Amino acid sequence: xxxxxxxPQALSIQEGENxxxxxxxxxxxxxxxxxxxxxxxxxVHLILIRSNEREKxxxxxxxxxxxxxxxxxxxxxxxRAADTASYFCATSMIYxxxxxxxxxxxxxxxxxx
Amino acid sequence: GAVVSQHPSRVICxxxxxxxxxxxxxxxxxxxxxxxxxxxxxxxMLMATSNEGSKATYEQGVEKDKFLINHASLxxxxxxxxxxxxxxxxxxxxxARPYRDRDTETQYFGPGTRLLVL
Numbered sequence: 615x616x617x618x619x620x621x622p623q624a625l626s627i628q629e630g631e632n633x634x635x636x637x638x639x640x641x642x643x644x645x646x647x648x649x650x651x652x653x654x655x656x657x658v659h660l661i662l663i664r665s666n667e668r669e670k671x672x673x674x675x676x677x678x679x680x681x682x683x684x685x686x687x688x689x690x691x692x693x694r695a696a697d698t699a700s701y702f703c704a705t706s707m708i709y710x711x712x713x714x715x716x717x718x719x720x721x722x723x724x725x726x727x
Numbered sequence: 728g729a730v731v732s733q734h735p736s737r738v739i740c741x742x743x744x745x746x747x748x749x750x751x752x753x754x755x756x757x758x759x760x761x762x763x764x765x766x767x768x769x770x771x772m773l774m775a776t777s778n779e780g781s782k783a784t785y786e787q788g789v790e791k792d793k794f795l796i797n798h799a800s801l802x803x804x805x806x807x808x809x810x811x812x813x814x815x816x817x818x819x820x821x822x823a824r825p826y827r828d829r830d831t832e833t834q835y836f837g838p839g840t841r842l843l844v845l
Contacts, residue, residue, distance in 0.1 A: 649836075656731075656820055656838040657771075702770060713824055714761060715834060717771045 620703060620718040628726050633690040635721040637703030638683075644706045646679055647715065648688050651700045660688075660701075695727045730754055731823050733837035740811055741845055748806045748840045750821030756801035757823035761834065762794075765818040777804045801826070811844045818842075 619638045627633055637646070645664045649657040663670045663679045663686065670677045676689040690697055700722050704715040730753040740746050750760055758779050763771040775796050776784045783796035795807040804823075808815055818841050822834040 654818070654839075654841070656733075657822075657836040659833070659835070662833070713759060713834070714773055714776055715822075716773065717763075719770045722768075 620701075620721050622721060623719065624722045624724070626724040626726065627693055629693060629695055631693055631725075633693050633697070633723055633725070635688045635701050635703075635723070636685060637687070637718050638685045639703075639705045639716075639718075640684065641705075641707060643681075646677075646686050647704045647706065648675075648677060648686075649702045649704060649717075651702065651720075653699075657702070690723075693723075693725045695725050698723060698725045729825065729833075729835045731821065731835045731837040733819075733821055733840050735840060736838065737841045737843075739843045739845065742812055743810055745807055745809045746811055746842060748808070748819055748821075748842075750804045750806070750823065750837050752802045752823040752825070752835070755823070755825045755835075757804075758801065758826050759824040760798060760804040761822045761824070762796060762804075762806050763820045763822070765820060765839075767818075771820060774806075808842065811842070813844045816842055816844045 621636050645662050647662045648660040650660055651657050661672045661677050663677050674691045679686045700720045702720045703718040732751045734749045760777040762774045764774050765771045773786050774789045777796045777798040779798045779801050785791045793809055798804040818839050820839040822836045824834050
C-alpha cells in the first residue's frame with residue numbers, strides 16, 4: 615500500500631518562480647527519492663536523500679528531509695517550462711524489504727512561460 | 728548507462744487474451760526488478776518484486792495467477808497479464824535495481840507499457 619502523501623496535488627507557477635512540493639510518509643525509511651514523470655512516460659530519478667541526511671542539492675533542486683516529522687520537500691528554483699511534469703517522492707524502507715519503493719501520490723507541476 | 732527498456736510500448740488486445748510485457752536492463756545486470764501499475768492521474772502502485780531465479784513476491788491484493796512474473800536472467804523479467812479484461816487497462820512500468828548498487832537501492836525505470844483491453 616502507498617505510504618506517501620504529497621501536497622499540493624497540483625501546482626501552477628510562472629517561469630522563473632520557485633516550486634516547492636512536500637511529501638509525508640508513515641514508517642521508518644532507509645532513504646527517500648524524488649522522481650519526475652513527463653506525461654505518459656517512464657520515471658526519471660532526480661535525487662536520493664538518506665535517512666541520516668537533512669539536505670541535499672543537485673543543480674536547481676534542493677531536497678530536505680525531516681525524519682522526526684516524517685516529511686520531505688523538493689524545491690525547484692528558477693523554474694522553466696520544461697520542468698512541467700509530475701513529481702513523485704518514493705520511500706525505500708529498511709533493507710529487509712528488498713529495496714522496494716513506495717510512491718507518494720505525486721504533484722502535478724505546470725510552469726507557464 | 729543504466730538503461731531499462733520495455734516491450735511493447737503500447738498494446739491493444741481483446742478481452743480474454745493474454746499479454747506479455749518484457750523488461751530488460753540493457754547495460755547492467757539486475758538481480759531485482761519491480762513491476763508497477765499506474766492508472767491515469769494516479770501514482771505508481773507496486774505490484775510485485777521479481778528476483779532472478781526465484782519466485783516473485785506479490786503485494787497484497789495482486790493476483791499472482793493473473794499477473795505472471797518470470798525473471799529468467801539477470802537482464803530480463805516478463806509480466807504476463809493472463810485473461811486480460813478491460814479493468815486491466817493501465818500503464819505498466821518496470822524498474823531494475825543494478826547488482827552493483829544493491830546497497831544504495833538505486834532503481835532505474837523503463838519507459839512503460841500502455842495496455843488497452845477492449
